[in-house]
Amino acid sequence: MNLEKVIFSFFMILALTLNFGFFYGDVHNPDHHNIYELYAVIVINLIATILKFGDRSQLGAMLLATSLVANVQLISAAIVWAVAAHMQEAGVTVATMATIVSLSGGAVLANIISVILLVLEASILRR
Amino acid sequence: MNPVTSLILRQMRAPLIVVVAVFSIATLGMVLIPGVDDQGNVWRMDFFHALYFVSFTATTIGFGEIPYPLTDAQRLWALITIFFSVVGWFYAISKIISLVQTPIFKKAVIHSNFKRSLNQIHEDFYLVCGYGETGTDLVEWLANKEIRCVVIDNNPEAINTLEIQNYLSYVPGLEADAKIPEQLAYAGLSRKHCKGIIAITNSDSCNLKIAITSKLLHPTTTVICRTEHKDFENNMKSFNTDHTINPYDTFAHNFAMAMKSSSLHLLNEWLTGVPDTSLNMPIDFKPGHWILCGYGRLGQRIYETLKKHNHSVTIIDTIADLKQDFHRKFPDDDTDFIIGTGTDEHTLKLAGVENAVGLIAGSDNDSNNLSTIMTAQMHNQHLIIVARQNEMINQELFYSSYADIIMHPSEIVARRIRTLLVNPLLITFLDECFLQSNDWINIAISKISGAISEVKPHCWTIDISRDAAPAMYRTLAMGRKVTLKNILKSPIQRQENICCLPLMIERNDKKFLLPAEDFIIQTGDKILFCGIGQAEYHVSHCMYDIHSLNYIMSLKNAPDSLLIRYLTGSTKQKRRNND
Numbered sequence: 208m209n210l211e212k213v214i215f216s217f218f219m220i221l222a223l224t225l226n227f228g229f230f231y232g233d234v235h236n237p238d239h240h241n242i243y244e245l246y247a248v249i250v251i252n253l254i255a256t257i258l259k260f261g262d263r264s265q266l267g268a269m270l271l272a273t274s275l276v277a278n279v280q281l282i283s284a285a286i287v288w289a290v291a292a293h294m295q296e297a298g299v300t301v302a303t304m305a306t307i308v309s310l311s312g313g314a315v316l317a318n319i320i321s322v323i324l325l326v327l328e329a330s331i332l333r334r
Numbered sequence: 335m336n337p338v339t340s341l342i343l344r345q346m347r348a349p350l351i352v353v354v355a356v357f358s359i360a361t362l363g364m365v366l367i368p369g370v371d372d373q374g375n376v377w378r379m380d381f382f383h384a385l386y387f388v389s390f391t392a393t394t395i396g397f398g399e400i401p402y403p404l405t406d407a408q409r410l411w412a413l414i415t416i417f418f419s420v421v422g423w424f425y426a427i428s429k430i431i432s433l434v435q436t437p438i439f440k441k442a443v444i445h446s447n448f449k450r451s452l453n454q455i456h457e458d459f460y461l462v463c464g465y466g467e468t469g470t471d472l473v474e475w476l477a478n479k480e481i482r483c484v485v486i487d488n489n490p491e492a493i494n495t496l497e498i499q500n501y502l503s504y505v506p507g508l509e510a511d512a513k514i515p516e517q518l519a520y521a522g523l524s525r526k527h528c529k530g531i532i533a534i535t536n537s538d539s540c541n542l543k544i545a546i547t548s549k550l551l552h553p554t555t556t557v558i559c560r561t562e563h564k565d566f567e568n569n570m571k572s573f574n575t576d577h578t579i580n581p582y583d584t585f586a587h588n589f590a591m592a593m594k595s596s597s598l599h600l601l602n603e604w605l606t607g608v609p610d611t612s613l614n615m616p617i618d619f620k621p622g623h624w625i626l627c628g629y630g631r632l633g634q635r636i637y638e639t640l641k642k643h644n645h646s647v648t649i650i651d652t653i654a655d656l657k658q659d660f661h662r663k664f665p666d667d668d669t670d671f672i673i674g675t676g677t678d679e680h681t682l683k684l685a686g687v688e689n690a691v692g693l694i695a696g697s698d699n700d701s702n703n704l705s706t707i708m709t710a711q712m713h714n715q716h717l718i719i720v721a722r723q724n725e726m727i728n729q730e731l732f733y734s735s736y737a738d739i740i741m742h743p744s745e746i747v748a749r750r751i752r753t754l755l756v757n758p759l760l761i762t763f764l765d766e767c768f769l770q771s772n773d774w775i776n777i778a779i780s781k782i783s784g785a786i787s788e789v790k791p792h793c794w795t796i797d798i799s800r801d802a803a804p805a806m807y808r809t810l811a812m813g814r815k816v817t818l819k820n821i822l823k824s825p826i827q828r829q830e831n832i833c834c835l836p837l838m839i840e841r842n843d844k845k846f847l848l849p850a851e852d853f854i855i856q857t858g859d860k861i862l863f864c865g866i867g868q869a870e871y872h873v874s875h876c877m878y879d880i881h882s883l884n885y886i887m888s889l890k891n892a893p894d895s896l897l898i899r900y901l902t903g904s905t906k907q908k909r910r911n912n913d
Contacts, residue, residue: 242381250355250358253358257350258351261340261342261344262344263340293380
């Protein structure tokens with residue numbers, strides 16, 4: 208067992224699960240989507256991205272790309288939330304919530320691809 | 335991915351993770367710990383404000399406790415935040431800085447820059463191996479002629495010197511060992527634009543290795559090699575190295591030229607020298623006694639030339655073995671061979687300096703050569719002095735000495751390569767001149783001095799082909815008759831002739847030396863000109879530009895635009911019918 212691989216996979220899968228957890232629920236209902244969970248998803252995703260830095264293989268490049276996509280989606284979701292909460296009089300409306308959740312939904316997709324690639328890589332490796 | 339970026343990213347993983355971790359924990363703490371607003375109500379920072387607070391704290395900007403003053407619990411957390419985040423932040427920054435300073439990173443940057451500049455070369459270039467005296471001389475000239483070249487040298491000092499030069503076109507340089515085929519290929523040998531490789535390192539074996547590598551990996555590239563030993567030269571020639579240049583042989587050939595006819599020597603000096611430098615004066619070789627100081631590679635060749643022209647010679651050299659070799663090689667020769675340095679009065683007098691006509695200071699030590707020249711000059715004012723200069727730094731000294739001919743191996747090699755690369759026709763011309771009579775050469779010299787000013791002329795070749803001279807090609811294709819006289823007019827004022835002289839025309843292996851003014855030019859001709867720098871520009875311009883060519887040939891300009899051509903087309907047709 209390789210500790211580096213464990214940590215690597217841990218962060219990638221955790222990013223997916225947390226992301227899914229935030230995304231799961233009624234799109235319009237703010238009660239179904241916890242802000243702490245979004246925060247955790249962003250942090251974990253950033254760490255997962257950094258872990259993928261500097262790999263020169265084709266697979267490594269694709270893994271990094273999926274993570275970057277997830278980051279872009281999640282950080283835009285966070286910015287939308289911050290703008291709605293602090294800079295708009297109406298606050299976080301149902302429509303805004305829908306935008307945030309759908310953005311995180313895109314990130315879920317990116318994270319799923321990332322995990323699929325991880326599984327593929329593991330299955331190609333001979334045990 | 336670029337190796338440099340990849341290297342940075344891989345090294346930055348740990349510091350970046352530390353920064354993200356510290357920031358996220360600090361932000362989360364700020365959100366979770368309750369505070370109080372200005373009304374005294376319980377107020378929690380949200381993520382937006384918490385991240386803002388942590389960011390300005392971690393980067394030591396420190397805007398203060400905003401939006402509301404912190405409670406004691408928040409201050410405790412802020413304290414922890416400050417210590418951890420500031421440390422984490424500085425750790426990341428110091429890691430980047432130390433990474434930039436590591437030799438491996440510097441090397442990666444240099445290689446990546448070199449590769450990028452190679453990729454940007456989209457035209458033919460020459461790979462110059464060795465940036466010593468010859469290399470510096472040659473590269474400067476090539477770069478200022480806007481002929482692209484790439485330099486490799488195993489000496490980092492040489493590459494650093496190249497970096498700070500300000501040439502007209504950029505010359506990429508790489509510190510690499512040309513003996514290693516892989517590095518030679520990396521430096522550009524394997525690229526399709528690599529037109530030729532010039533091996534001018536100071537080691538014959540290294541040059542040989544470069545020639546072998548190039549001929550094996552890229553048989554089509556031209557290989558030019560400097561060599562100082564006969565066996566290496568034969569070795570290089572055995573596998574079709576395109577040109578080998580031996581400075582001693584080349585000089586001995588020039589010396590033989592000078593012995594045969596001083597005009598021929600003058601012609602050679604004028605045409606192959608650096609353009610726009612002052613003209614050499616003719617040297618008159620009288621028959622008589624010669625003193626040869628230094629019987630090394632140069633001395634041996636010069637000795638043979640002197641003997642061929644029936645001069646009596648006295649040889650001075652320090653090495654006794656050479657004397658034995660000499661007597662073994664020429665058992666019947668009664669030439670004096672004195673063991674000594676030639677720098678002292680005694681030896682020179684013994685060699686008969688007072689009655690000699692010429693002296694050759696040909697040792698491989700510049701100070702000795704200069705000393706010999708000065709001592710000899712004191713005893714005989716009318717000596718013809720041939721000096722061998724070994725190092726570029728002594729250039730000034732040799733110029734101010736009394737030497738009539740200076741033999742500088744690096745300069746000779748550089749000059750020969752220059753001619754080979756841009757003006758191979760000039761070499762043919764000089765070879766042809768070697769076969770001509772003295773009177774003919776004198777006529778040539780007087781014609782050239784009529785065409786040029788007080789400085790050495792530029793020499794250039796014009797190839798009458800579709801690519802190299804499109805305007806001329808079109809004119810000839812139309813069936814017009816063009817003579818040399820027609821094109822030697824100034825495109826600014828056609829009544830004026832330009833200061834240049836056609837030296838030779840090559841047509842299908844036939845050579846016409848000093849063609850007359852009414853010589854009719856044909857497609858496929860190669861014309862060698864010499865003249866002032868402006869003339870080169872004017873002639874080349876007219877070969878490209880049909881309007882200028884028509885102007886100097888006093889022809890009406892044909893309309894270029896489609897509409898005008900259409901409108902005038904019908905009238906032209908009529909006129910032709912009337913004719």
